């Protein structure tokens with residue numbers, strides 16, 4: 370499909386995992402893509418260009434406002450506008466056990482800064498431009514941890530819950546500007562972020578889905594492409610679970 374022809378997307382976290390799949394899908398659907406990542410690994414951009422698409426890799430940290438200003442300015446200079454933003458970059462807490470007692474200020478701030486502040490800064494950076502060009506679409510990556518309690522995901526759950534609340538609030542404010550803002554709550558998706566867990570936990574996560582496997586990054590990218598396209602024009606302020614049925618299963622085993 371070519372539903373994003375003529376659009377320009379920024380995709381954060383675009384080097385690996387879900388962000389990479391989202392960037393590739395946006396390009397396959399016809400968008401020019403600014404692939405933003407803290408890593409300088411530009412494999413995603415190379416693949417898009419090899420397939421005949423338009424893309425540029427921009428190294429940045431989503432938790433830094435000046436990096437966002439540079440990202441938006443560079444994207445507009447190269448591709449003329451930004452009308453799609455995918456806030457995908459995120460981290461889990463690897464510094465301490467992720468529970469209320471063991472969390473440190475450093476661990477709390479690191480996850481909050483990337484997972485919640487990064488989403489706020491991204492929307493703050495693009496919204497004035499989107500308003501000036503007459504509209505846009507934003508999708509923020511939340512998590513199943515924003516929908517239900519998840520053991521050992523304290524600050525991560527708090528940050529992702531904040532992403533849902535901020536998504537709803539911003540959607541309400543900017544609907545009048547022809548801008549839709551939604552969130553996706555992935556189940557457990559087979560990406561490099563899972564490298565911190567062993568095979569037993571991977572398998573338990575797969576079994577916790579009603580569809581008994583891990584999700585694929587491309588399955589999240591498919592929902593993103595829908596929300597970015599004309600097909601998703603009447604959707605705003607919502608969170609869309611793409612989780613193999615995890616969030617509707619009362620037993621979760």
Ligand SMILES: NC(=O)c1ccc[n+]([C@@H]2O[C@H](COP(=O)([O-])OP(=O)(O)OC[C@H]3O[C@@H](n4cnc5c(N)ncnc54)[C@H](O)[C@@H]3O)[C@@H](O)[C@H]2O)c1
Nearest residue numbers: 382384385386387407430431458459512557558560561562
């Ligand atoms: N994989 C899952 O099971 C899962 C489930 C629910 C939600 N999510 C969310 O989806 C998003 C992507 O997860 P993933 O599994 O692809 O992760 P990943 O670790 O595989 O990839 C994350 C990407 O973000 C980049 N990144 C990290 N910190 C950054 C920063 N400060 N600034 C810019 N880029 C940064 C990394 O370099 C990497 O390319 C995250 O927000 C994550 O919380 C993932």
